[in-house]
Amino acid sequence: MSWDTELTTLTERIAGPLFNRPEPRSTFPDLVRSLLADVPRKNSWQLADHIGHVKAYRFEHLLYGAKWDADVLRDQVRSYVPEHLGRPDGVLIADDTSAIKQGNKSAGVARQYCGLTGQVENCQIMPMLTYASSAGHAFVNRRLYLPESWANDPQRRKEAGIPAQLLFATKPALFIDMLSEEITAGTPFRYLCGDSGYGRDPDLRAFCHTQHIGYVLAVPVDLPLIAVRGGGEPVGHLLDRLLAHANSSVWERRSCGSGTKGIRLYDWATVAVHLAEQTPAPGYAHTVLIRRSVTDPADIEFFLAHAPTGTPTTELIKLAGLRWKIEENNAQSKDLLGLTQYQVRKWTPWHRHVTTVMLALAFLAVTQAALPPDHDEPDDQGKDTTTNANPP
Template sequence: MVHRLCVTCRLTYDLVVSWDVELTALTERITGPLFTRPEPRQTFSDLVRALLADVPRKNSWQLADHVGHRTAYRFEWLLNGAKWDADALRDEIRSYVLKHLGRDDGVLIADDTQAIKKGGKSVGVAPQYCGATGQVENCQVMPMLAYASSAGHTFINRRLYLPESWVDDADRRAAAGVPAHVTFTKPHQVIAMLTEELIAGTPFGYFCADSGYGRDPALRAFCHEEEIAYVMAVPVDLPLIAVQGTAEPLGHVLDRLLARGGVGLWERRSCGAGTKGARLYDWAAVAVAVKDQLPTCGFAHTVLIRRSIADPAEVEFFLAHAPTGTAITELIKTAGLRWKIEENNQSGKDLLGLTQYQVRKWAPWHRHVTTAMLALAFLAVTRASLPTDPADAPPRANQGKDRPPPEKTS
């Protein structure tokens, strides 16, 4: 786990010990109400620690081997056979994340990730577009919701998308244990997740998503009804109302802007820091009216146009719905936060086994993915609390006793 948290701070023996203490306290607090018996509590704790460990392939067998189980039976039973509620775990993760990362500047971000799978038995698996490879793959599609603030970012909610081949096959859904009340479209799944966050009182100022969600009028309408500010990527054919009152696609707005010439049209601004420094683009903004969709009272619609500096032909559009008078710089900054969920998707897959499960049914899928979410949340919270000065590190847990020397700086 240590290498997952190495940043510009001095890692000491006592700091690493404090992480172990905090992880133990977290899993004990969560498993208390989650399980009635001590055996699944210990197995769950072992699973979280194994997901956080440097295990090459995070399937049940290798995870079990890492923590010293003779077989994978305990992990497999925890995910497939034991009685516990993955949504209750999700709610505990939310409380934990908001306690440590919750801020008024928080942003909720929706995006899909995919798990490539073999065969056709795993719930929701079908030939579908896979963003990781850019082509159609036999995979599961997972709409995820992340929470990002100035303190950090991590997943806070999740769904599993069911394609038409599953929606139209009641026997197949029943065999996989899919509940009858499940919503099937990805935008409506995001609406359901946003509703859960509103009910929970999650503090956030904006909602962000890519164009797959930004193009959906039902999702936008929900945000308008609930007075949610958003900055969502939208397609070039988003229908707008022209000055003369007729409908026109968004692309015509760009054509008119370009026809005016480039003087004063574009401003070069950063939409946040990336791995190589400030992420600079050329930006333009224009007030718009969306066809058949008024903004919330006191709000306005603005289209942000982002142009690549290296390749001016590379353009992306964002539709902002924010209180009238909101600074364009704030909208640009919010647009840049959408990529935080990409980092969560990558970390979840590469480090924590988010998609390396060997379960096939509905309930086990939610159990594995939600447990991986807890592991990522722990990393995000721990990273947010890392001291930048060794003097700020927590006191030694075994003061005055023999102990190994401090670890070298990372």
């Protein structure tokens, strides 16, 4: 079956129960198809022109005026991705991405730290959740972060159509909500991965402990641990002790996966730790992974793993490398599908646009997974058997 036929079958199957009226039911497949097309700017006018609509009204009505629930579409995406990409090695990956916007009317827009530029910008922040496995990866959930300046302003909330019952929540709290939804939905995953913005949050870690969820999360150097002789110490002191011993045997050169430039080799060291004021789930243990650049020994990153006791180090290293899969999803959805090129301002249209892009991305991932391999896959563990790690 051709990809065109596959896309038609998918969008028509989803549109059937999603819409009560025939107009949006027929417009929805056109929107998904046009998002996948080579259109320079993915706004309603250019998408409509590409697909052959005389005006942009049909797409604008679909996003603004038609009656349908974006969460129902999200549930369809969540079912579709594991159905085709679900594997025993599946993980969920947490990260947020940003959309730089003008003005102050778009829901959630504020001057806040923008990960896209690394500085304070007028932007919206979008916490996203990716499902990844050896078969592929795609978004399965999303949120729009609502800063306190918005959450506490009834007039702005009303103008942007933000639900009255929605309260302020931190970005880690939004991911706790999304993880709860994935557990309820039965999404097949074994671990959570994410960057240090989430690894440092004790509430997110505590939720994973309570739910027996494994994780490999990047953490900051000041993450509090229980020292060997009692008392507390930051995780960064582990590196100091390793360097003081000057023992090359504690470092092992391995790959954490393949990137755009080939196998990503790093030097790794692992240390069993006890987290200050937090205990792992029964049968689980905490381990810190220290990753050191091969070319720049000063380039260090720390990861905290919460995994079943006896989990091989090679598995934890592989999981640490999976965090970048969501970066690929962010880039693909922005560059190819117009994730942040929307011209909608209100809460409901934003969720409709973003969730439709999620479906388009999922279709790309599933289509790619179905292609026959054109080369042998590299060894995921990527152990370098010819070069020993340099001593610190």
